[in-house]
Amino acid sequence: MEDAAFLEEVAEFLDSFDVPTFPPAFLEAENSLMGAEGPSASSGAAIATTFASDGAAPIGRKKTKTKQLKAKRNTTPSDRELHKAKDRKRRNEYRERQKIERESLQRQVGDLSAELEQVQKIKENEEKEADDLMLPILAWKTIAKRQLEGRLASETQQRKLQSAVRARAALIEDLSGLVLKRLSEGDLIVSRGLGESSFGQKRIRLEPADTAIFEAYLQGLNTIYAQTEEAFRAYGMDAMLDDATVNTKQAWQHDGKTGCFQFVSKQLMPFSFKQTCQSLRHVAVMQHRQTDRELYYDVEDPETTMALKYRITSRQTSGRVMSVVLRVVARRFEERDRVVTIWRSFTEGEGVFTGMHSDETGWCVAKPSATSSAENTLLEMCIRNVPMHFRSTATLEPAVEQFTDLVLNSGTEDSAEITGMLEKLLLADA
Structure with missing residues (x-):
């Protein structure tokens, strides 16, 4: 737009001045030269004739001056207007070419801008898909690495046991006679410590594989936090009523050959937002899970981040005890008008559940209620x-x-336990 305005101003400036008047013979020679396809002998002769007719050849000073004055007198106003019209036509043609070229460049800019925007959208979608794929891939890599480490450890332990068995076999063969004479079979069992207490369950402790899982899950917490709004929309959080005391739904979501369990809950707490957030800090540490509880302390911000490992056991009607080990990481994000708590847990089966795992991702948002007239807090x-x-x-x-x-039952128990503890704390502080 600035170039077009500048060209218009130049055109108006040129139109305000008269174009110098040239002899008619010179104009005719110029037209004959412009109409020719290229330089030739005829064009040169025309130029020579023109200069000769206009007095350009050095015939004499007096004769030249006389012919020039005569040519000026012979130039009429119509000739000058015609020449001005030709100049204006040339300027208009030049401006038209500039306009066409400018419009062509603008169209190219628009096409390239649209192409750039499309490429950027494709790149953003690819990055988003890569982030979504990295979380399950990372979990599977961690599982595979843990299984490999377990296999290598088992093979090493097996070699040690085989060596110990061979050494003990030789020792037993040498001492079997003496043992049979001095000890009874019961004394032998007691002396070797083969009572029921020797078969008790060992207490879990943090291992290098646990550290790898914690570090991998801690790295993904910020990505999960960025997906809060998207997850709530996908699971229909906005469609649930805000004024209900407790509103929950759970379902199995198919995803090709696999799927996932979904649990959505919305609860209205009759307490202030500040008071509810303060109580949430205390109940979020899951103090009700104390069986073989181990904390992972190598976190960036212990005030907002937590990582722990514990065991959950369940006894069947047949008397068999089943157990799973959970590794949980959680982080709290405090915003101006809400507090978001996100967590990620990895469950590993033990005993009859060996080889079975589950990966859980959770979001919990506390914010002031917008529909209630009283000072209430909404938990989503x-x-x-x-x-x-x-x-x-x-x-x-x-x-x-x-x-x-x-x-799933352990998750339901955790939700009920945390909600109950939260209500007790809020009532105690009220």
Whole structure:
């Protein structure tokens, strides 16, 4: 637009001046030269004739001056107007070419801008898809690495046991006679410590594999936090009523050959937003889970981030004890008008559940209620639990169902326990 305005001003400036008047013979020679396809002998002769007729050849000073004055007198106003018209036509043609070229460049700019925007959108979608794929891939890599480490440790332990068995076999062969003479069979069992207490369950402790899982899950917490609004929309949080005391729904979501369990809850707490957030800090540490509880302290901000490991056991009607080990990481994000708590947990089966795993992602948002007239707080919770079983265990239907029930029931117990503790704290502070 600035170039077009500048060209218009130049055109008006040129039109305000008269173009110098040239002899008619010179104009005719100029036209004959412009109409020719290229330089030739005829064009040169025309130029020579023109200069000769106009007195350009040095015939004499007096004669030249006389012819020039005569040519000026012979130039009429119509000739000058004609020449001005030709100049204006040339300027208009030049401006028209500039306008066409400018419009062509503007169209190219528009096309290239649209192409650039499309490429940027494709790149953003690819980056988003890559982030979504990295979380399950990272979990599977962690599982595979843990299984490999367990296999290598088992093979090393097996070699040690085989060596110990061979050494003990030789020792037993030498001392068997003496042992049979001096000790009874019961004394032998007691002396070797083979009572019921020797078969008790060992206490879990943090291992290098646990550190790898914690570090991998801690790195993904910020990505999960960025997906809060998207997760709430996908699971229909906005469609649930805000004024209900407790509103929950759970379902199994199919995803190709696999799927996930979804749990959505919305609860109205009759307490202030500030008071509710303060109480949430105390109940979020899951103090009700104390069985073989171990904390992971290598976190960036212990005030807002937590990582721990614990065991959950369940006894069947037959008397068999089933257990799973959970590794949980959680982080709290405090915003101006809400507090977002997100967590990620990895559940690993033990005993009959060996080879069975599940990956859970959860979001909990506390914010002031917008529909209630009183000073209330709205708690919104969304949980996604994805089973992750190896093919060798996927065919064990009863065990898989028992594992799934244990995991889902433990999640329901956690939600009920945390809600109950929160209400008790709020009532005590009221």
